Amino acid sequence: MGEMTNESGHLSAGIDLSQFYQVFFEEAGENLETMEQMLLNLDIASADDEELNAIFRCAHSVKGGAATFGFADVAELTHQMESLLDRLRRRELTPTRTMVDVLLESTDALCALLARHQGHNSEAPPTDTLVGRIRALVNGQDVGAVASAPAAPAARHLLITVGPVDRADIPAVVGELFRDIPGLGTLETLPDQGDRIHRFEARSGASDEEIFDLF
Numbered sequence: 001m002g003e004m005t006n007e008s009g010h011l012s013a014g015i016d017l018s019q020f021y022q023v024f025f026e027e028a029g030e031n032l033e034t035m036e037q038m039l040l041n042l043d044i045a046s047a048d049d050e051e052l053n054a055i056f057r058c059a060h061s062v063k064g065g066a067a068t069f070g071f072a073d074v075a076e077l078t079h080q081m082e083s084l085l086d087r088l089r090r091r092e093l094t095p096t097r098t099m100v101d102v103l104l105e106s107t108d109a110l111c112a113l114l115a116r117h118q119g120h121n122s123e124a125p126p127t128d129t130l131v132g133r134i135r136a137l138v139n140g141q142d143v144g145a146v147a148s149a150p151a152a153p154a155a156r157h158l159l160i161t162v163g164p165v166d167r168a169d170i171p172a173v174v175g176e177l178f179r180d181i182p183g184l185g186t187l188e189t190l191p192d193q194g195d196r197i198h199r200f201e202a203r204s205g206a207s208d209e210e211i212f213d214l215f
Contacts, residue, residue: 027065
């Protein structure tokens with residue numbers, strides 16, 4: 001991993017967080033398993049505050065750890081879940097079967113994301129549509145309305161060059177950027193030509209300005 005930020009945006013430079021990764025993964029897995037069981041057992045017609053608060057705390061715990069360790073995709077999805085659960089526990093929304101199904105689908109997606117971060121698989125499950133459905137529910141909208149939203153921009157093939165610079169970690173840092181930001185696209189590192197310039201071939205729907213801003 002490259003430099004990471006916590007929820008407040010402060011760099012964790014100088015602190016080796018890798019020794020804590022396994023603890024995070026184990027706790028996140030336990031929280032997701034607990035949340036799934038509580039959602040499966042939830043009586044939608046008579047969900048009480050204690051149940052909703054407990055589910056919220058599980059999502060909040062996973063989000064906090066993911067943000068600390070720089071797992072942006074996990075933090076983003078759990079943040080959206082947390083927003084929906086917060087409105088439910090405050091009785092600003094009434095629980096529905098659709099909400100429970102979307103939250104259960106989200107726990108499955110989070111398990112897959114965490115597995116990828118642990119190196120168990122290389123493909124990140126797409127979460128953009130899922131995030132959009134949760135946002136719609138948070139806003140009191142019908143999730144069916146998300147399907148009629150404008151389509152994402154078509155992906156383009158881009159050649160990205162970084163350098164000249166004497167930093168061997170550039171490919172890893174740029175690779176993390178594309179892996180950890182949902183919807184940014186895919187990236188392939190091109191062969192080193194020995195000129196201290198790092199070259200990448202990307203497929204992304206982001207504009208040139210958005211990519212420059214990220215770098």
